[in-house]
Amino acid sequence: MTETGFTEALRDDGPDEPPRGRWRDVWAQFARHGGAVAGGGFLVFVTLAVLVGPLIWTTDPQTLDIRAKNLRPIWTGLWAADASVSWAHPFGTDNLGRDMLAQMIAGGRASLAVGWAAMLLSLVIGTAIGVVAGFFRRLDGVLMRLTDLFLALPILPLLLVAVTLFRQPLRASFGPEGGMFILIVAVIGVTSWMPTARIVRGDVLALKEREFVLAARSLGTTPGRIMLRHLLPNVLSPIMVSATLGLATAIITESALSFLGVGFPSDFPTWGKMLADAVPRMVEYPERVLLPGIAISLTVLGVNYMGDGLRDALDPRIRQR
Numbered sequence: 001m002t003e004t005g006f007t008e009a010l011r012d013d014g015p016d017e018p019p020r021g022r023w024r025d026v027w028a029q030f031a032r033h034g035g036a037v038a039g040g041g042f043l044v045f046v047t048l049a050v051l052v053g054p055l056i057w058t059t060d061p062q063t064l065d066i067r068a069k070n071l072r073p074i075w076t077g078l079w080a081a082d083a084s085v086s087w088a089h090p091f092g093t094d095n096l097g098r099d100m101l102a103q104m105i106a107g108g109r110a111s112l113a114v115g116w117a118a119m120l121l122s123l124v125i126g127t128a129i130g131v132v133a134g135f136f137r138r139l140d141g142v143l144m145r146l147t148d149l150f151l152a153l154p155i156l157p158l159l160l161v162a163v164t165l166f167r168q169p170l171r172a173s174f175g176p177e178g179g180m181f182i183l184i185v186a187v188i189g190v191t192s193w194m195p196t197a198r199i200v201r202g203d204v205l206a207l208k209e210r211e212f213v214l215a216a217r218s219l220g221t222t223p224g225r226i227m228l229r230h231l232l233p234n235v236l237s238p239i240m241v242s243a244t245l246g247l248a249t250a251i252i253t254e255s256a257l258s259f260l261g262v263g264f265p266s267d268f269p270t271w272g273k274m275l276a277d278a279v280p281r282m283v284e285y286p287e288r289v290l291l292p293g294i295a296i297s298l299t300v301l302g303v304n305y306m307g308d309g310l311r312d313a314l315d316p317r318i319r320q321r
Helices: 002-008 022-031 034-056 075-077 102-135 136-152 156-173 176-190 194-207 211-218 223-259 271-281 287-314
Strands: none
Touching: 022 034, 022 102, 022 287, 034 102, 102 136, 102 176, 102 194, 102 271, 102 287, 156 176, 156 223, 176 223, 176 287, 194 211, 194 223, 211 223, 223 271, 223 287, 271 287
16 A cells, blocks of 8 residues: 555544534434324424414303304214304304313313323422432332332222312312312322332432442532432433323323313313213214314323333434444
C-alpha cells in the first residue's frame, strides 16, 4: 500500500451525522410501532375532543327535550327511510330527549378525568412503596407483604363497600359530583398501585448495587437524595409503561362502577352510565349501547397499544435490534 493509501486509511473524518440522543432513539423506535402510534393518536384525539368539544358543540348534555326524544343518529337514515333523524342531534337523543353527542363528550371528559387522576395517584403510591422497599432491606418484607395483602383482596366488592360507606359524607362536603369524583379516584388509586410497586422494587434492587449508587454512598449522600437523584430517574421507563396500563384499568373500573349505579349521580353522564341507561332499550336502539361501548373499547385498546410501544421503545435491548 502506498503512503497515500496509508494516509487515507488513517484519516478520521468524524461521524457522518451527529449522534442522536436517547429520547430521539426512543421516539424512532416508538414511531416504528404502528399500533402504538395509532393508539397514541386516538388517545390524543379523544382527549382533545372532550376538552375542545364543548366549545364547538354547546348543547347542554342534561337538557331535557321531550319533543325530540328517541331520535336516531343521522347515519341510520341511510338504511331506514322511516327513521326519525335530525341534523340538530347528529348522534340522536335518548328517551328523555337529551343529546347523545353532548353526553358522549361530557361522559368522556368525566371518564378520562377519573382515569388520569386515579392513574397518577396509583403511580405516586406504587413508586414510593417500590423505591422504599427496594432500597431499605428492613422494610422490604413488611411492604411486600402489604402489597401481597392488597393483591389478595377482591377489588370490586371492596370498591362497592368503600363507595357505600363514604359516599354521603363526601357528597355533603364537596357536592354530588365533586364528592363522587374524589371518592372514585381515591378508591381506584388506592386499590391499583400494587403492580407498579412490585416492578419498581425489582428495578431498584438491581440498581442499588451499581457503581454510581455505591459511589454516592461513599461520598456520604443521604438515602433520600440517592433515591431521588440516582434511583428514581433510572426507573422512569417501567413507571411510564405502568402509567398506560393504570390509565386503562382506571377507565374500565370507573365505567364498571357507573354501570352498576354506584358511581356519579344518575343525571351526570359518563360512558358507563350511558351504557347502563341504554341496556333496557338496546334492542330498539342498539346505537345507544354501541356508541359508549366503542368509545370505551377503543380508548382502552389505544392506551394498551401505546403502552406496548413505550415498553419496546424504552427497552434498550429491543431498541438495538
